[in-house]
Amino acid sequence: MPELPEVEVTRRRIAPLLVGRRIARVRTTAASYFFLSDPGLLRRRLPHRVVAGLERRGKYLLASLDDGSRLLIHLGMTGQLFSGDAVSLRLLSATARAALTPEEQTSFEPDIHTHLCLHFADGEPPVYLRDVRKFGKLLLLEPGQRHARLERLGPDALTVDGELLFRASRKRRTPVKALLLDQSLLAGVGNIYADEALFLAGLRPARRAARLSRRECCVLADGLRRVLTRAIETGGSSISDYVAPDGSDGAYQDERRVYGRSGEACGSCGTPIVRRVVAQRGTYYCPVCQP
DNA sequence: ATTCCAACCTGATAGC
DNA sequence: TGCTATCAGGTTGGAA
Numbered sequence: 001m002p003e004l005p006e007v008e009v010t011r012r013r014i015a016p017l018l019v020g021r022r023i024a025r026v027r028t029t030a031a032s033y034f035f036l037s038d039p040g041l042l043r044r045r046l047p048h049r050v051v052a053g054l055e056r057r058g059k060y061l062l063a064s065l066d067d068g069s070r071l072l073i074h075l076g077m078t079g080q081l082f083s084g085d086a087v088s089l090r091l092l093s094a095t096a097r098a099a100l101t102p103e104e105q106t107s108f109e110p111d112i113h114t115h116l117c118l119h120f121a122d123g124e125p126p127v128y129l130r131d132v133r134k135f136g137k138l139l140l141l142e143p144g145q146r147h148a149r150l151e152r153l154g155p156d157a158l159t160v161d162g163e164l165l166f167r168a169s170r171k172r173r174t175p176v177k178a179l180l181l182d183q184s185l186l187a188g189v190g191n192i193y194a195d196e197a198l199f200l201a202g203l204r205p206a207r208r209a210a211r212l213s214r215r216e217c218c219v220l221a222d223g224l225r226r227v228l229t230r231a232i233e234t235g236g237s238s239i240s241d242y243v244a245p246d247g248s249d250g251a252y253q254d255e256r257r258v259y260g261r262s263g264e265a266c267g268s269c270g271t272p273i274v275r276r277v278v279a280q281r282g283t284y285y286c287p288v289c290q291p
Numbered sequence: 292a293t294t295c296c297a298a299c300c301t302g303a304t305a306g307c
Numbered sequence: 308t309g310c311t312a313t314c315a316g317g318t319t320g321g322a323a
Contacts, residue, residue: 059317132300
């Protein structure tokens, strides 16, 4: 689900519910693929801590606590970080949805996929972290502790410039789309925004990276910054699971040019959008506008 | 060093 | 109705 824009919108909207609050009670699910730290450790260590700040690195969120430790969060494909006040059908499975009448859908109750519940001392709504597929990650970093996953990240994709792409793409036979998805080169781009940026740049996703000119790299960097900035402005893309922390949907899915639109007419030339597998990912492009 | 591919999970949907 | 196959906003580790 969440790429840089969704994670950034989540950060901005959850921060007021998190920062400055003292954690009182913590609930977790059992140890699983989701937890990089033992959930028992989280239940022992988080109570009494005050959240000091919340920053984003690529698709990661990093919450600093008042004892110098940090909580590292990745939302994977289906991760959702939201307020106990949030109401959204996206927080319910289809079966759970069917079992409820509309008037019963007025609040969220933690289910088996809700891996972390933070309750606060001031009685404000709790904050929940839910992840159906468990591709997300949760890890407590001790004060000063470094983490390989963070250190491997390249510069934030919002700051990308054409020169970076040009230098990194020399001698790479790989499709340009694979470069964009490489978090060690550029942090934050995922499958949706890679395809959207390539459309804006008029570049075929399978194009060999090394064959891009400096000029094309600059146009691509431009497209990336434009699409990411616009997606943040519109609250991200709510295509299947993503909800903002208040339960509201993003709106960028309505501005998508190519992602998920195979068979539909290209907005620029009318040619049907094509789906192919590139860089092992479902990839959408206009065969005419992206020669 | 780079590229590829399977694996990690669960659920929704399309087709028979 | 039910079964099977395919697909999904991601990342990792190890093989080629």
